[in-house]
Amino acid sequence: MRRPDGxxxxxxxxxxxxDLHAEGMLHGVTLRSPxxxxxxxxxxxxAARALPxxxxxxxxxxxxxxxxxxxxxxxxxxxxxGVVRYAGEPVAVVAAIDPRTARRAARAIVVEYEPLPAQTDxxxxxxxxxxxAEGNVYRHLAYECGDxxxxxxxxxxxxxxxGMQDPAFLAPEAGMATPTADGGVRLEVxxxxxxxxxxxxxxxxxLPPEKVQVVLAGVGGAFGxxxxxxxxTHACLLALATGRPVKMEYTREESFLAHRQRHPGTIWLRxxxxxxxxxxxxEGRVVLDxxxxxxxxxxxxxxxxxxxxxxxxxxxGRFEGWSVRTNNPSCxxxxxxxxxxxxxxxESQMDALAAALDLxxxxxxxRNALRxxxxxxxxxxxxxxxxxxxVIEGLRAVPLPxxxxxxxxxxxxxxxxxxxxxxxxxxxxxxxxxxSEGHVDESTATVSxxxxxxxxxxxxxxxxxxxxTVAEQVARTVLGADTVTxxxxxxxxxSAGSTSASRQTMASGTAVHRACVAVRDxxxxxxxxxxxxxxxxxxxxxxxVTCDGTPLVDVAAATPGHTVRAxxxxxxxxxxxxxxxxxxxxxxxxxxxxxxDVDVELGLVSVVQIASCQDVGTxxxxxxxxxxxxxxxxxxxxxxxxxxxxxxxxxxTNPEFQxxxxxxxxxxxxxxxxxxxxxxxxxxxxxxxxGEPPLCTAVPAVAAAVRDATGLPLPSVPIRPxxxxxxxxxxxxxxxxxxxxxxxxxxxxxxEEPADRPGTxxxxxxxxH
Amino acid sequence: xxxxxxxxxxxxxHRLTVDTRTTLLDAMRERLGVTSPKKGCDHGQCGACTxxxxxxxxxxxxxxxxxxxxxxxxxxDGLAPPGELHPVQQAFLDQDAFQCGYCxxxxxxxxxxxLDEVARGWPSHASTDLTADPELDHDEVxxxxxxxLCRCAAYVNIVPAVQQAGGRS
Ligand code: FES
Ligand code: FES
Numbered sequence: 001m002r003r004p005d006g007x008x009x010x011x012x013x014x015x016x017x018x019d020l021h022a023e024g025m026l027h028g029v030t031l032r033s034p035x036x037x038x039x040x041x042x043x044x045x046x047a048a049r050a051l052p053x054x055x056x057x058x059x060x061x062x063x064x065x066x067x068x069x070x071x072x073x074x075x076x077x078x079x080x081x082g083v084v085r086y087a088g089e090p091v092a093v094v095a096a097i098d099p100r101t102a103r104r105a106a107r108a109i110v111v112e113y114e115p116l117p118a119q120t121d122x123x124x125x126x127x128x129x130x131x132x133a134e135g136n137v138y139r140h141l142a143y144e145c146g147d148x149x150x151x152x153x154x155x156x157x158x159x160x161x162x163g164m165q166d167p168a169f170l171a172p173e174a175g176m177a178t179p180t181a182d183g184g185v186r187l188e189v190x191x192x193x194x195x196x197x198x199x200x201x202x203x204x205x206x207l208p209p210e211k212v213q214v215v216l217a218g219v220g221g222a223f224g225x226x227x228x229x230x231x232x233t234h235a236c237l238l239a240l241a242t243g244r245p246v247k248m249e250y251t252r253e254e255s256f257l258a259h260r261q262r263h264p265g266t267i268w269l270r271x272x273x274x275x276x277x278x279x280x281x282x283e284g285r286v287v288l289d290x291x292x293x294x295x296x297x298x299x300x301x302x303x304x305x306x307x308x309x310x311x312x313x314x315x316x317g318r319f320e321g322w323s324v325r326t327n328n329p330s331c332x333x334x335x336x337x338x339x340x341x342x343x344x345x346x347e348s349q350m351d352a353l354a355a356a357l358d359l360x361x362x363x364x365x366x367r368n369a370l371r372x373x374x375x376x377x378x379x380x381x382x383x384x385x386x387x388x389x390x391v392i393e394g395l396r397a398v399p400l401p402x403x404x405x406x407x408x409x410x411x412x413x414x415x416x417x418x419x420x421x422x423x424x425x426x427x428x429x430x431x432x433x434x435x436s437e438g439h440v441d442e443s444t445a446t447v448s449x450x451x452x453x454x455x456x457x458x459x460x461x462x463x464x465x466x467x468x469t470v471a472e473q474v475a476r477t478v479l480g481a482d483t484v485t486x487x488x489x490x491x492x493x494x495s496a497g498s499t500s501a502s503r504q505t506m507a508s509g510t511a512v513h514r515a516c517v518a519v520r521d522x523x524x525x526x527x528x529x530x531x532x533x534x535x536x537x538x539x540x541x542x543x544x545v546t547c548d549g550t551p552l553v554d555v556a557a558a559t560p561g562h563t564v565r566a567x568x569x570x571x572x573x574x575x576x577x578x579x580x581x582x583x584x585x586x587x588x589x590x591x592x593x594x595x596x597d598v599d600v601e602l603g604l605v606s607v608v609q610i611a612s613c614q615d616v617g618t619x620x621x622x623x624x625x626x627x628x629x630x631x632x633x634x635x636x637x638x639x640x641x642x643x644x645x646x647x648x649x650x651x652x653t654n655p656e657f658q659x660x661x662x663x664x665x666x667x668x669x670x671x672x673x674x675x676x677x678x679x680x681x682x683x684x685x686x687x688x689x690x691g692e693p694p695l696c697t698a699v700p701a702v703a704a705a706v707r708d709a710t711g712l713p714l715p716s717v718p719i720r721p722x723x724x725x726x727x728x729x730x731x732x733x734x735x736x737x738x739x740x741x742x743x744x745x746x747x748x749x750x751x752e753e754p755a756d757r758p759g760t761x762x763x764x765x766x767x768x769h
Numbered sequence: 770x771x772x773x774x775x776x777x778x779x780x781x782x783h784r785l786t787v788d789t790r791t792t793l794l795d796a797m798r799e800r801l802g803v804t805s806p807k808k809g810c811d812h813g814q815c816g817a818c819t820x821x822x823x824x825x826x827x828x829x830x831x832x833x834x835x836x837x838x839x840x841x842x843x844x845x846d847g848l849a850p851p852g853e854l855h856p857v858q859q860a861f862l863d864q865d866a867f868q869c870g871y872c873x874x875x876x877x878x879x880x881x882x883x884l885d886e887v888a889r890g891w892p893s894h895a896s897t898d899l900t901a902d903p904e905l906d907h908d909e910v911x912x913x914x915x916x917x918l919c920r921c922a923a924y925v926n927i928v929p930a931v932q933q934a935g936g937r938s
Contacts, residue, residue: 009870220871406895630922
């Protein structure tokens with residue numbers, strides 16, 4: 001089935017948030033801090049207000065409700081209050097008759113700053129002067145399982161570094177707020193999570209939530225970067241202050257400054273294994289730089305730390321992590337949500353172990369593969385299908401691509417064939433699905449059917465992932481509807497949660513499915529009543545109501561002029577806090593093989609092919625599934641060899657596509673995708689989220705292939721040309737250890753207190769290196 | 770400073786007064802309400818705004834409106850009559866060559882121009898023989914479409930879409 005919004009999208013008729021327009025609308029513009037850390041001594045808006053065409057100039061003093069917002073901690077001011085904590089922090093907003101006047105007014109605002117030292121090193125944050133009343137540690141967590149001191153015959157350790165990645169959705173942030181007759185406000189905006197926006201706007205405006213209506217405007221990509229509020233509240237405040245519709249639209253540069261990035265991080269890992277390659281113990285420490293405000297940093301760090309074990313059985317280990325506050329750009333959700341960082345580190349370690357033991361990289365992974373019934377390091381049992389061996393075997397069956405092809409570097413930087421080496425690398429990962437740690441994961445849908453036309457209403461944000469296709473497909477299949485309308489999501493229906501965490505097909509797809517089933521049952525009951533038949537014999541097949549297999553009447557003509565409607569809710573079984581049971585709703589597993597050509601002289605990488613075998617539950621829509629997998633792989637490849645937001649002294653130095661390189665069509669590898677289908681329990685047809693695993697796996701797979709081609713350790717991503725050409729990066733320390741069986745077995749113990757500050761635990765010693 | 774210009778966009782004639790610093794993209798989007806060309810960067814780096822200007826593909830975010838007085842512009846929305854699809858648009862739909870769709874109007878306009886350039890025998894950096902007629906193979910299509918970013922990375926389906934529209938599938 002094709003995308004129902006496809007025709008409008010290929011014609012350019014589909015309306016995105018940036019295309020919004022209303023008669024008499026004003027344009028909003030944001031004044032941002034040029035300093036990563038400074039005291040605000042004085043703001044004078046008089047000159048700006050006096051400019052003709054300016055309707056409002058707002059600062060923190062003009063926020064009628066609560067100044068602070070945030071997805072976890074409410075630590076971020078809507079407009080800077082007394083101090084700015086990152087370069088680009090909003091200080092004032094302006095509404096004027098056109099964008100140019102608004103920008104001129106913003107420039108006319110006089111702000112006096114007293115620059116303060118910028119605290120930009122996350123490893124020092126815990127002990128540094130607090131940057132905020134809430135302190136510098138968003139979250140610290142530590143736990144042990146079994147006996148972390150258990151050792152096998154070989155121990156490898158290294159420190160890995162992951163750079164900051166920008167979601168870089170192609171449509172910059174945009175939205176339009178309109179005052180409503182009841183004194184409230186209606187915001188049309190490109191977002192991932194309508195109800196979360198509504199709640200945070202209500203805080204700042206001081207309005208009751210029901211007077212803040214949020215409606216989804218066309219979304220040009222999201223990838224996590226639209227989970228946080230950016231211009232949403234500002235547009236609403238300006239609309240309420242002026243009594244006119246106010247449109248806001250960021251430039252690309254502003255977009256880089258304003259939305260949350262993927263957390264850069266440092267991960268130290270030590271793996272010990274026996275002679276057969278079985279992992280005996282794992283110890284890991286993570287420091288993620290959360291930047292100036294919390295966003296989802298407390299949740300992301302838990303993902304990184306708990307998934308450090310990878311898709312492998314680990315009985316003994318200790319794990320610790322910090323996400324911390326600095327004066328760097330704020331980080332939050334991005335596709336993969338803390339897992340790509342963990343995946344890069346644990347897969348690098350598996351390869352290091354394989355090399356130390358002279359084992360095949362897939363063989364060592366097979367020997368350690370998790371199975372159903374195993375227990376995670378964090379205490380959760382894998383009770384659902386756990387097809388780790390299956391994805392590895394499925395991948396192994398895909399033939400390698402032929403040698404040759406185009407040289408790395410492309411136009412104008414051509415490599416000479418003599419310096420090009422081919423490399424092959426593997427990675428296997430585990431990604432948790434849906435919300436976690438006791439956060440309710442739910443959705444609600446209303447479906448109505450009249451004369452064969454179905455209408456689906458759900459607050460699930462379509463961001464390009466294809467929910468509207470899934471909803472329409474379900475309504476056609478279950479109800480036999482001729483036509484289906486998926487109405488624009490809004491906050492008039494209950495929350496569908498965020499379009500993130502690979503969760504919407506599972507949560508909102510199931511809510512739609514349930515509502516369709518309820519409508520179908522009501523329709524059949526009515527037909528049965530009217531015709532004096534047994535409802536148990538009726539079903540819907542190929543658009544007709546059938547009795548015991550014999551068509552009775554078309555669905556469209558079954559109950560003329562009568563509307564059948566149902567609202568249904570879905571919630572996953574509740575999850576628990578870390579260490580108390582099922583922290584996650586479920587997991588998906590993915591294996592990839594990357595083939596690269598590397599010019600070892602120039603340091604240029606061309607990713608030739610990525611083969612993927614992914615555990616997908618069941619295939620809902622094969623075309624869209626493939627699109628999600630290819631899209632994830634290309635973004636993962638971006639993080640592995642191209643993309644990094646470069647932050648120097650708190651300033652982003654490359655906030656545009658000229659210098660922040662996202663993969664082009666020439667960079668995109670051939671993708672060969674095969675699947676393991678093992679239906680997810682509790683889901684209609686066994687649906688499972690698919691959007692994030694391909695990204696998580698591509699990062700370590702590509703890095704491993706470049707290592708294979710170059711023989712270099714390459715412990716950091718993105719791998720830059722100079723890392724290859726100059727051989728930058730420290731190899732893992734390999735120690736031959738005396739085997740030490742675990743003194744205790746089983747159990748996960750949580751410790752709230754840090755053992756000591758971020759850094760590393762005691763070294764295994766250089767002996768045998 | 771203002772200037773009066775005339776533009777023909779998707780077959781419709783417009784006369785308008787613009788500030789001389791106004792880009793062709795802003796003139797279309799903000800003054801004429803023509804929103805089919807998208808603004809992804811405003812700096813000529815993403816290709817989302819690609820249109821056909823006097824028959825060739827151009828980035829209107831890099832062009833000043835005053836420099837194109839009298840120009841004939843076709844956007845994705847003007848490639849086919851309302852309710853119908855140009856063969857390139859049909860191919861993008863058939864091959865699922867997009868997700869969020871924000872890059873798509875620009876991709877479609879680029880692809881239309883690519884097919885025209887190939888038909889005229891223009892070589893690209895990927896062409897192995899500069900004198901032969903270019904083949905619509907994978908490398909040739911990729912090279913010619915490489916000015917249009919797609920963050921959803923629908924690239925793997927864009928190549929077959931262009932090939933389908935070019936009569937090679
Ligand atoms: S908006 Fe014109 S190239 Fe990006
Ligand atoms: S389809 Fe989203 S940017 Fe191309």
